[in-house]
Amino acid sequence: MAWLETTLLYGVLGLVVAAAMHLRGHPGQLLWHLLFWPFFAPTLFAARPPEPEPASGLAAALAGLEGIAGQVMGPELERVSGLTSALVAMDRRLAEMDGLLASPEFDRGRAEASLRDLQSRGLDEQDGRVASVLARLRNIERLASMRARAEAEIERAHLEIEALSAQIRLLGVAQGSPGDVSALIEEMAVLVEALTDEVLAPAWI
């Protein structure tokens, strides 16, 4: 094979790898991927790294605490492990709701079309068929609002966990000044308790 054919083939393969790398979430290095594709091609066969667990950052921050703060906050680690499984359960419930809303029984468009069809035939709310379609629409409405609340709760829990992680890391740095530490510990113990109660027994379940 001559230089030209080899270079062309190399370039085509490089383009493919560069495009795949871009789609895989590594943009901005097109030239490097194109020129040195034999070294990047193997990374395309790697499994995607698993998503970090929601409360893993919080657990890591708590585990990283030393001294008095570590001793006081140590028992909270157990609560945090419960928090992680509760958040995973919440995510699973949300996915189940999404699945239900995507099913034909909970298809709002279909239910509304059925209602229009029945009403165009002159049937009113007293008719059993119309009543059952209306009941179905009410259930769809209820499920949609439950889903919206669940999503908001999960988002709030995630944000609170992030805030708590940041506060714990701050505590790790502020170990030198006893006044600050005791105030922070008190504040955090209350926060962890509130967050745990909130996540373990959400209003929407």
Added chain:
Amino acid sequence: MNTFDTLLRDPVGLDQALLQEAQLTDWTARMVRLASIGTALYGVAVGLVWQLTSDSSLGAWPVFGAEGALPAPIAVPLALVGGLFGALAVCLPSFWFYTQLAGLDASFRFVTAQALRVQARTAVLLLGCLPLYLAFALSGTLGFDVGGWVAVIGIGAPFVVGFFGVASLYTSFRRVLPQLEITHERRGPFLLLMVAGWGLVYSTVAPVAVLKLLF
């Protein structure tokens, strides 16, 4: 710590980073950049020295691909980067095979990253050796007959310096050995033989690739 510092000062940290699947792509890219830029800079310096010290009767050599196609300061870095990285790419399956043969279940990605680590380290060491090389080349102006040695040493240095990179590869594999899965127990200096296998196959292919690109 940046790539340069990590490569030179924190080999243990780099080992651990390369063992993390999530960080492997990022480190592969970093080492490709460092190795290629370092080798290219060294190549430009060698090319310039070569052009300034070569006998005018030799005409337009060295060349890249065809006679008289490119001047030395362009041809030498292209040949070094193309030859060294091309040889590395060709040798990667062999490296992985030798690693498996040594009983270590290292992924192809890890093997690639380790090979690039050697290349990057070699590039950094070459840049470190550059002042010595330039001093050697300048000694010609003091009346020493360095003649054709300037070209020979300039092109040959990556292969000599590469041995230090290979030595770091051996120590790295020794450190990560407890974290790698052992598919079958090997006796004797299996790690040394594995690294020697890597070095042997690469030092056979790479000079041929570089010289083929240069002349």
